[in-house]
Structures are given as C-alpha cells and as structure tokens.
Amino acid sequence: MKNKIIPFILVILVIIGINYAANYYFFRIDLTQEGRYTIAPATQSLLENLDDEVTVKVYLTGKNIPAGFKRLENAVKETLDEFKIYGGNNIRYTFIDLNSEIKDEKVRNQKIIEIAKKGIPPTNVFNNEDGNKVQSLVLPGAIITYKDREVATLLLKGNKMASPQEILNQSYEGVEYQLASAIKVLTQQEKKKIGFFINYTTLPAVNQLDLIGSLKKFYELYPVDLRNSPTLDGLDAVFVLKPDIAFSEDDKYKIDQFIMNGGKALFFMDAVKVDSAAREGNVCTPLNLNLDDLLFKYGVRFNHNLIKDAQMCAAIPMDIGNFGDKSNIQLVPWQYFPLINNFGKSPIVKNLDAIYTKYTGSLDTVKANGIIKTPLLLTSQYTQLLNAPAVMSYNVASKELRAEQYKAGVQMVSVLLEGKFESLFKNRILPNDPKASTFKSNGQATKIIVCADGDIAVNDFDRKNNTPLPLGFDRYSGNTFANKDFVLNALDYLLDDNGVISARNKEVTLRPLDKSALQNEREYWQTINLVLPLVVVVALGILRNYLRKRKFA
Numbered sequence: 340m341k342n343k344i345i346p347f348i349l350v351i352l353v354i355i356g357i358n359y360a361a362n363y364y365f366f367r368i369d370l371t372q373e374g375r376y377t378i379a380p381a382t383q384s385l386l387e388n389l390d391d392e393v394t395v396k397v398y399l400t401g402k403n404i405p406a407g408f409k410r411l412e413n414a415v416k417e418t419l420d421e422f423k424i425y426g427g428n429n430i431r432y433t434f435i436d437l438n439s440e441i442k443d444e445k446v447r448n449q450k451i452i453e454i455a456k457k458g459i460p461p462t463n464v465f466n467n468e469d470g471n472k473v474q475s476l477v478l479p480g481a482i483i484t485y486k487d488r489e490v491a492t493l494l495l496k497g498n499k500m501a502s503p504q505e506i507l508n509q510s511y512e513g514v515e516y517q518l519a520s521a522i523k524v525l526t527q528q529e530k531k532k533i534g535f536f537i538n539y540t541t542l543p544a545v546n547q548l549d550l551i552g553s554l555k556k557f558y559e560l561y562p563v564d565l566r567n568s569p570t571l572d573g574l575d576a577v578f579v580l581k582p583d584i585a586f587s588e589d590d591k592y593k594i595d596q597f598i599m600n601g602g603k604a605l606f607f608m609d610a611v612k613v614d615s616a617a618r619e620g621n622v623c624t625p626l627n628l629n630l631d632d633l634l635f636k637y638g639v640r641f642n643h644n645l646i647k648d649a650q651m652c653a654a655i656p657m658d659i660g661n662f663g664d665k666s667n668i669q670l671v672p673w674q675y676f677p678l679i680n681n682f683g684k685s686p687i688v689k690n691l692d693a694i695y696t697k698y699t700g701s702l703d704t705v706k707a708n709g710i711i712k713t714p715l716l717l718t719s720q721y722t723q724l725l726n727a728p729a730v731m732s733y734n735v736a737s738k739e740l741r742a743e744q745y746k747a748g749v750q751m752v753s754v755l756l757e758g759k760f761e762s763l764f765k766n767r768i769l770p771n772d773p774k775a776s777t778f779k780s781n782g783q784a785t786k787i788i789v790c791a792d793g794d795i796a797v798n799d800f801d802r803k804n805n806t807p808l809p810l811g812f813d814r815y816s817g818n819t820f821a822n823k824d825f826v827l828n829a830l831d832y833l834l835d836d837n838g839v840i841s842a843r844n845k846e847v848t849l850r851p852l853d854k855s856a857l858q859n860e861r862e863y864w865q866t867i868n869l870v871l872p873l874v875v876v877v878a879l880g881i882l883r884n885y886l887r888k889r890k891f892a
Contacts, residue, residue: 378421381838382519385526386426393485393522395419395432398454398478399494402436405464407507408477414511415481415494418518437478454478458491479510481518485525490556492521496824498692500680509690516842520831523839524557531575531834534563539582539590539628542797547580549798549810553823558830565590575834576603581793583612585629592774595633595763599782603833605826606634606789607796610641610700611727620732623698623725636763638707638756639789644700644726646752648677649745650719653695653813657733670815674723675731678820679752683714686843687755687788687828692821695811699792701750709758716753716790716825721745753790755832759783786833796826 378386397419399412412434419432441447451461459480479495494517497509533554554560561574565586571577571593579594586594598604608630611623625643634641653676656668677696682688694716701724704712723745725731765780772778790796799808808814811822831840 378418378425378515379519379839379842379844381835382422382515382842383425385519385523385837385839386422386430389426389429389522389526391486392429392431393426393483393525395430395481395483395518397432397434397481397494398437398459399480400434400436401438401475401477403438403475404477407504408464408479411479411494411507411510411514414514415518418514422518438475451476451478454480454482454491457482457489459493462495481521483518483521483525485522488525490521490525492517496692497690498680499818500693513690513843516840519839519842523835523837530557530559532559532561532573533830534561534571534574534577535580536565536577536582537562538564538566539584539586540580541583542581542793543800545800545807546797548807549823550580550796550826553810553827554830557827558834565593568593571597571602572600574602576605576830579604579606579608579630580796581607581609582628582630583609583626585627587629591629591633592764596777596779598637598760598785598787599762599779601783601785603785604787605829605833606630606787607793608641608789608791609698609793610643610791611645611698613698613731620730620734622728622730624728633763634789635705636707637760637787638704638710638712639754640703640705641791642701642703642724644724645675645729645731646677646699646701646718646747646750647674647723647725647745648718649674649721649723649740649742651678651680651693652676653678654815656815677718677722677752679716679718681717681719681749683717683755685713685715685755685832686840687832688715688825689843691824691828694795694822694825695813695820696752696792697794699752699794702752702754702789702791704751704754707756707758708761710760711757713755713757714751714753715755715788715829716751718750718752720749722747722750724750752792753788753795756787756789757784760785760787788829788833795822 397412397415399408399415404412416434419430423430423432437447437450441450455461459478459482462477462479464475464477480491480493482489482491494514495506495510496513496517497506499506501509551560563571563574563577566589574597577594577597594604608628609626612626613621613623615621623645631641652672652674654670655673655676657671658668675698677699679694679696682691721742724747760782762778762780762782764778768775768778796810798810799812799814800806801808801814809819809823810826811820812818813820828840828843
C-alpha cells in the first residue's frame with residue numbers, strides 16, 4: 340500500500356507545480372498546419388499595451404445563418420478569445436442577434452439602417468431548411484468602441500470574382516487584421532502626417548473628396564506648396580496624386596532628399612495624356628512630369644504607353660449604330676479600362692477585390708542595388724500595348740477581338756520598392772553648393788509605392804445629383820471596386836511601424852470533402868464509422884481479459 344501512495348502523492352505534487360508555474364509562464368501551442376490560431380506578434384504587442392477597455396459588438400450571428408457564415412462567426416469568436424489572452428480585461432466582446440433581441444420589426448429595421456450608415460451594410464443570404472430555401476439578413480461586421488470613439492469594421496471582405504465559399508474563406512483569413520487594425524485606429528495616440536502637392540496637379544477637388552475623407556479618419560493631411568517649401572521635414576509620407584505639370588529640378592531634389600531621410604512616398608501618376616478627338620476617339624500623347632529619371636534611379640521605369648486588356652476590362656456606353664431613327668447606345672467593353680484582378684505576393688493586395696483603372700500604362704523594374712521590388716497590381720496575360728503618341732479609335736470596341744493581337748503578356752501596373760535608395764543627385768552637388776551641408780547621397784531604409792495610373796485614387800463626380808461618387812465606383816455597372824482598400828492598405832503598409840498589416844498574411848487552407856466520393860461511398864464510410872469503434876472496443880476487452888487470465892492463472 341505504501342508503494343502506491345508515494346507515486347500518487349508525487350503525481351499530485353507535479354500537477355500542482357505545473358498549474359502554479361502556468362500562472363507565471365503562459366504558453367500556447369497551435370497544432371494547425373497553417374497556424375490559424377496564432378496571433379501575429381504586432382497584434383500581440385498592440386493588445387498588451389492597451390490602456391483602457393475596448394468593447395467589440397459583433398452582429399455576425401443568428402440561429403438561421405448558413406453554415407459558411409457560421410464558420411466565419413466562429414472564427415471571429417476564436418480570434419476575440421485569443422485577443423482576450425493578450426489584452427486581458429481590456430478586451431470585452433458580445434454577439435448581438437437583432438432578430439432575437441428586437442421583436443418589433445420596425446424598430447429592428449431602423450437599427451439595421453443605423454448600423455449600415457456606420458459602414459456595415461446588410462447581406463441577404465439563403466439557407467436550406469427542410470428542403471426549402473429561406474432568406475435571412477446578415478450584418479457581417481462589428482462595431483468597436485474605445486473611450487469616446489467608435490469605428491465599424493466589415494468582416495465579410497474578399498474578391499467578389501471568387502466563389503462564395505472562397506470569399507468566406509478569405510474573410511476568415513482577414514478577421515484578425517480587420518479587428519486589430521480597427522483597434523489600432525481607435526487607440527493610436529498620434530496620427531501620421533501625409534503631404535499632398537497642390538501646385539503640380541489640376542485635378543478638381545471634387546474628384547479627391549472620397550480619398551481625402553477616408554484618409555482623414557486615420558491620418559493628418561497637409562496641402563503642400565512644394566515650390567515655396569524649403570524641405571518636407573515633419574511629414575511621414577508624401578502622396579503624389581495624378582500630377583499633370585512637370586516638376587522643377589529644385590522640387591524634385593526636395594522629394595529625393597525627403598526619401599533619403601527615410602520618408603515614404605506614393606506615386607499615382609499617368610505616363611500619357613489622353614485628349615478627346617471628337618467622334619473618332621481619343622488621342623494619347625506622352626506626359627512628361629520630369630520624374631522619370633528619379634524613379635528610374637530608385638528601380639522602376641515608366642513606359643509611355645497604354646495597356647489594352649482583352650480579358651478583364653470595364654464597359655462604357657457607346658453608339659453602336661442607329662435603331663430606327665434613334666441612336667443605339669449600349670455598354671461595350673473598353674479595353675483601355677483594365678480591371679486588375681491579378682496581384683503580387685504582398686499583404687497589401689492579399690484577398691483584395693478587383694481594381695478599376697482608366698488608361699493605365701505599364702511599369703518595368705530596373706537594376707537598383709539593395710532594393711527589393713514586389714509587384715502589386717498585374718494585368719491578365721491577354722494584353723496589347725499601345726505606344727504614345729497614338730489614336731484610340733472608338734471603333735475598336737465594336738470589332739471582334741483577335742487573340743493573336745493580344746500577346747504582350749502580363750503587365751505590371753504597380754510596384755512596391757523597399758530598401759536604402761541612392762540619391763539621383765549623387766555626384767551632382769558641388770562642395771560650394773548651399774545644399775551640400777544637408778545633402779545625403781545614400782538614404783535610410785524606406786518604402787515607395789508606384790502606380791502607373793493616377794485614376795486609381797480618384798473618384799468620379801455625379802453632376803446630375805451634384806455629389807461625389809465613391810472611390811472605385813463604376814457608374815455604368817454599378818459596382819464598387821477595391822480602389823479605396825488598395826490605397827488604405829498601401830498607406831498602412833508604408834506607415835505602420837508596428838506591422839499590424841502583417842496579419843493579412845494569414846492563410847487558412849480550404850479542405851473540401853470530395854462530393855463524388857460522399858455520394859458514391861456514403862454507406863461504406865457510415866458502416867466503417869459505426870462498426871470499427873465497436874470492433875476496437877471488443878478487441879481491447881478480449882485482449883485485456885486474456886492478459887488478466889494469463890497473469891492470475
């Protein structure tokens with residue numbers, strides 16, 4: 340008896356010791372192949388440094404939501420449970436089912452409208468119940484509150500050209516980033532400063548309203564008169580938005596030195612100028628902005644051309660001939676408006692919806708020592724390049740496409756450059772030049788994003804209703820593309836010192852069951868699942884009985 344008590348006491352002591360140590364040394368092991376339950380280090384740091392309570396109200400819930408949305412709901416709950424581990428009592432969350440909590444339909448609809456205005460539009464989904472299709476309304480988002488501030492985050496986000504199952508999986512992958520980035524926005528003590536050059540573009544202010552309004556939520560924006568500003572000190576980034584006036588050498592020098600000192604930059608520029616040529620079409624001519632040599636030095640070349648994409652492009656209304664005594668206006672694919680749905684490997688564009696572009700050119704990378712170049716936006720492989728100057732005839736839209744004419748392959752529209760850049764003005768500043776005292780020939784590590792289409796970040800304007808249209812909105816198809824998400828992700832990547840955007844790299848692999856095998860082998864696997872456990876239990880019982888008899892015989 341004594342021999343049995345001592346090991347028992349030792350086991351109890353070991354268990355007590357492990358529990359005691361666990362109070363001081365916390366660890367978790369994620370055994371999933373893709374690390375789906377592992378929170379990014381940047382997110383952990385963000386949560387551990389919370390100084391007040393963050394409340395998350397999740398509206399993605401309900402008894403009748405389909406299985407795919409239920410899986411997304413579970414992913415949100417699992418992620419918030421992980422958040423609580425690092426944020427402790429500063430993270431509180433609740434799931435709200437409006438259908439159950441608000442019985443009055445009128446009051447419930449009013450609440451749904453209120454939530455939609457905050458940025459969580461309702462989604463109609465269908466579910467099978469007893470062989471019948473039942474329609475229900477889902478609010479796929481959450482409202483996050485910190486102190487006296489509030490922000491809404493949409494949890495259903497993915498590429499609309501993917502299947503519904505893939506969109507839900509992409510949303511699953513983005514849950515951590517959507518929640519963490521919202522918390523980061525609410526809790527940041529100081530906003531980063533972004534400068535916009537006001538004297539190198541004639542772009543009307545009404546075409547910048549959606550971009551400016553969206554950026555103001557996260558950053559401090561400053562209009563910069565570059566000609567009268569001696570330096571760009573004090574800014575964290577500069578946004579070169581659709582310039583159409585050539586930069587002076589002095590102002591180009593200011594941009595160069597800003598980058599040498601670690602400043603971030605985004606260039607949304609056109610390589611050609613497009614003008615109307617009456618009813619025949621448009622004329623494109625090279626646009627000289629005097630920045631080609633600067634960007635070439637940094638590792639990217641602007642090509643003065645236009646991309647025609649035969650596979651992915653938007654449509655515009657055209658007169659395709661008379662219908663009786665009236666013009667026959669129909670939407671016709673316009674290859675000069677490529678829809679970008681091909682992306683590089685970067686958290687900026689992961690699971691992003693298509694991008695709407697207008698008269699975009701192509702980019703090439705060139706040698707730049709120590710610079711990492713990551714393509715972001717790419718066309719389809721069925722492209723044709725039109726070198727400027729050239730005429731873009733409207734007749735091309737009504738002609739039958741010939742595959743042999745679209746063999747230019749995949750073209751790069753946007754690229755991310757990272758590293759320590761070398762100044763364009765190296766060996767050009769003389770010792771007696773007043774600039775020599777502050778001149779830097781080699782820069783600090785920084786990041787630049789270049790896009791060969793200025794219209795990506797520009798919104799259209801509805802003159803009939805006198806209102807700006809959303810960024811990325813195509814007035815003819817009624818679709819809103821992911822232009823805004825791309826710009827916001829790009830700035831987040833450039834200016835996020837904590838690296839929360841790295842959470843967008845999370846991947847959750849879909850492992851769907853073989854539907855054919857399910858149909859053909861259903862009875863076989865049901866029999867295995869029912870019989871095999873019983874056989875194993877009986878076999879273990881017989882073996883145990885045999886060993887027991889053998890031991891005591």
